[in-house]
């Protein structure tokens with residue numbers, strides 16, 4: 001692994017949620033491996049993936065939890081919402097039912113995460129334009145009404161996948177800088193790791209400690 | 216668990232066998248030094264104690280030889296590979312740390328800088344540890360304050376030590392530190408006079424609690440720490456298990472029937488138990504999840520076989536469950552438990568047995584080959600590379616069962632809905648019956664009143680006969696210092712009744728005009744309802760100012776209960792000054808053509824001496840306010856006007872009570888709601 005310890009200054013925790021088979025695992029795989037996993041087995045419980053990205057010159061490690069869409073694992077997956085800094089809520093544009101369930105996913109997310117959690121709505125499988133069942137306008141209206149960021153993406157072609165993950169990170173980073181997200185709070189979903197000296201203007205006490213350090 | 220006998224003779228060690236095998240002897244689970252305790256792959260097949268002795272001697276040998284060791288050649292195959300990798304990683308790490316001064320520096324900044332502070336911060340951000348502390352106080356404070364202090368002192372020392380060494384020492388050393396602290400605390404509890412009043416079973420719990428509390432506090436540092444490559448291992452095995460998703464019970468030579476619903480539900484229970492491990496924080500809790508899962512596995516087997524389960528069948532079934540569960544951060548969890556769970560718990564007993572089995576299952580999965588599954592090499596390769604995709608029975612049944620599962624859930628939902636509908640229907644029915652009864656009751660009382668008070672319609676000439684002067688005179692008499700009660704003179708009463716007879720009062724509005732007989736003429740003047748039925752002198756005198764507006768009628772009927780006939784002249788001014796607020800008020804349902812008797816039960820009270828008794832609550836208030844203002848001057852319409860906007864009846868407000876939206880996130884509607892009072 002090229003990334004040694006502390007090769008990044010933050011860890012952001014994400015969750016990916018949505019109905020069974022909407023392509024959550026494929027989105028994660030596309031993001032971390034840049035490959036499409038055509039026959040992906042259903043996720044049981046949760047799986048995770050990581051990738052280090054850069055936002056405003058800061059290296060950020062994304063720790064992404066891909067949850068199972070199946071109802072029967074809801075008890076397990078719910079325990080991963082806690083402390084997520086970002087939530088990617090996915091539906092399948094070719095299956096209306098997955099869109100209709102969004103409100104219940106949203107309720108869960110709002111109830112189980114903290115108010116500063118960034119929620120990003122992804123309409124997946126936009127490569128299957130011919131089978132479209134949910135219009136872009138409708139979904140973007142839903143997103144707007146609920147204050148979500150929204151994009152249509154395809155885990156198959158990779159369209160907008162990168163963007164969705166990066167935009168979420170930017171928004172989170174923004175909240176840290178605005179002070180809306182308290183790093184010291186429990187379950188903020190963000191961990192601060194010490195990095196090169198002078199590169200984290202956000203944490204003063206860390207800075208102070210550095211100065212105290214003799215070595 | 217009587218079926219799984221733990222005491223068996225042991226001769227050789229599973230970890231040294233060439234092939235990862237599904238059938239292992241019970242002895243294979245034991246420490247390869249033959250001490251009788253359970254071994255573990257992460258301890259190179261030794262139990263933790265023998266492993267430590269072993270590594271110590273290795274270290275000595277190594278330093279003797281001058282570094283590079285080749286003792287791994289003594290190890291065989293799969294396991295040695297694992298061990299080699301592990302050593303490489305340790306080496307890599309040490310090298311890495313040495314070659315990177317920046318890293319050292321930053322790590323020191325983080326951990327050596329102010330360990331006490333850090334521990335504090337970490338506790339603050341750890342609500343679970345705080346909860347545990349509260350629990351501790353609740354449970355053990357009865358044995359003396361000294362215990363709490365001592366406990367805190369020891370746990371603090373332990374935490375500080377760990378935090379201090381965190382990035383300097385490899386995890387194995389930290390594990391050793393932890394084990395030493397556990398033992399120290401245990402000895403302390405058993406020998407220190409502070410604890411002398413504590414019963415023995417409580418002492419055991421205290422020791423356990425120590426482990427629990429410190430580990431939960433330190434969890435973020437010790438679980439899957441960034442200084443190790445635990446996370447990498449997790450990702451590797453996660454990917455491998457995903458690739459092995461085609462493996463079914465048949466391949467594993469295990470009797471789990473993948474398509475039976477009951478069996479599947481049991482398997483799911485086992486899977487869920489295992490998945491729970493990652494959410495737990497204390498090593499004991501994680502271990503408890505493993506035990507729970509393994510018990511469920513035994514249950515599955517009992518169900519499938521309909522009888523007792525042999526230990527031989529257990530491991531394949533557990534492997535199956537691990538493969539299907541693909542638990543998150545499996546390696547991290549196992550390593551964490553291995554390192555930081557109190558050694559004695561892993562070396563013996565049910566928990567030790569099951570945990571060792573889990574470790575075997577994991578190392579089987581890591582190392583399995585075509586041969587271990589008894590299948591041709593090519594077939595295995597084809598599956599692994601994804602060339603051949605086979606949807607396993609489990610997988611397809613999973614989809615089907617999910618359908619069934621959802622179906623069942625929807626059915627339950629529907630049942631709940633239909634029950635609620637039934638309730639609504641019943642309530643509606645009873646409401647309808649109530650209304651029916653109410654209607655009958657009203658009709659009855661109306662009838663009885665009609666019987667008691669026969670309707671007399673007199674010629675309409677009498678109001679016309681009253682001149683303005685006469686009215687003014689009456690008004691003057693009434694606004695005299697005497698209470699503003701109407702004189703029970705027959706003439707006004709007749710007059711009142713006569714006007715009523717034209718049906719300008721409905722049951723709805725009469726309470727509002729209850730106090731004065733004299734109001735009726737005003738009402739009679741209202742053109743929109745009275746039409747031309749009644750032409751009063753007032754109309755003639757002020758034709759332009761009396762607009763055909765309901766509001767004037769309503770406003771007056773609501774406000775001006777004490778109005779005199781003399782007020783008629785100025786009635787228009789009151790109408791003009793009505794605020795828009797008034798205009799929004801719902802128009803009372805006035806039925807000009809309803810029989811007078813219809814309003815009699817309510818309309819009559821003003822005539823009785825005890826007229827207050829029919830007054831509705833909100834009107835009583837109104838009456839009181841206005842009565843206090845009832846100076847002679849106040850009886851004139853203009854001074855009454857200001858009181859009109861102040862009052863807003865219930866019925867009016869009812870239409871304006873803001874509805875609170877269900878959507879929790881939307882505050883805009885809530886913030887705008889206070890504005891309703893200005894509306």
Ligand SMILES: Nc1nc2c(ncn2[C@@H]2O[C@H](COP(=O)(O)OP(=O)(O)OP(=O)(O)O)[C@@H](O)[C@H]2O)c(=O)[nH]1
Pocket residue numbers: 018019020021022023024025026027037038039040041042043044067068069070124125126127128153154155156157
């Ligand atoms: N055409 C197309 N197919 C996709 C896309 N993303 C996913 N799929 C397919 O959709 C199926 C389901 O994808 P998964 O990623 O397993 O779905 P999931 O949301 O992880 O499902 P669960 O793990 O059961 O919750 C797979 O067969 C994918 O091949 C996409 O962008 N385009």
Ligand SMILES: [Mg+2]
Pocket residue numbers: 024025026041042043066067068069
């Ligand atoms: Mg998935």
